[in-house]
Amino acid sequence: MDNIFLYSALYLAFLMILSLVRAVLGPTVLDRMIGVNAIGSKTVVLLILIGFLYHRVDMFVDIALAYAMLNFIAVLAASRYFQKRKGLYDEAPYL
């Protein structure tokens, strides 16, 4: 079971690299925020997997919960910040 968890964690890290590609390439700032948010939600799963690998789930669960809250607050604050920045994008506003 430990080996299966180890390879699941490696695969999850590979998926995070795929999301990181979107965060690097994304044409607008909001695309980068989608990539960062996806990486954060995968990190919560990865933290509990690391807890199972080290046989210390009781400690890593708290870290995962705190990380989930931190990711949520960061994304909300960044989206509130960037919605005021008109002219940040190359397209004309359509509203």
Added chain:
Amino acid sequence: MDIMDIIVLVLLFSGLFFLTGGAIGILRFPDFYSRLHPAGKLDTLGSFLAMTAFALFNLHHFSLGALLTSLKILLIIVFVFLASPTATHGIVDAGVRAGLAPWTKGEKRR
């Protein structure tokens, strides 16, 4: 390999399957609004399935501490179900207010 391990493995692999769909969708959809569709839904469902697998696997050697840890994992599930759609809505709202035009058929992918 008893029946509990098989349930845990099925839940874990289906969760990884949905997370894979989310990552590919974020890479391949043509514009910002359609990219939020896999990012908002598939990540939530994938986290839910994988976390349920972990909570079940943690109860393998039953004790009061293990039960408490499983309840904390369930708390993370509830929080992700509340927070992830809210964050997605916040990003969409930022895009609409900044005046980002949606992609229509025939345009260049961006």
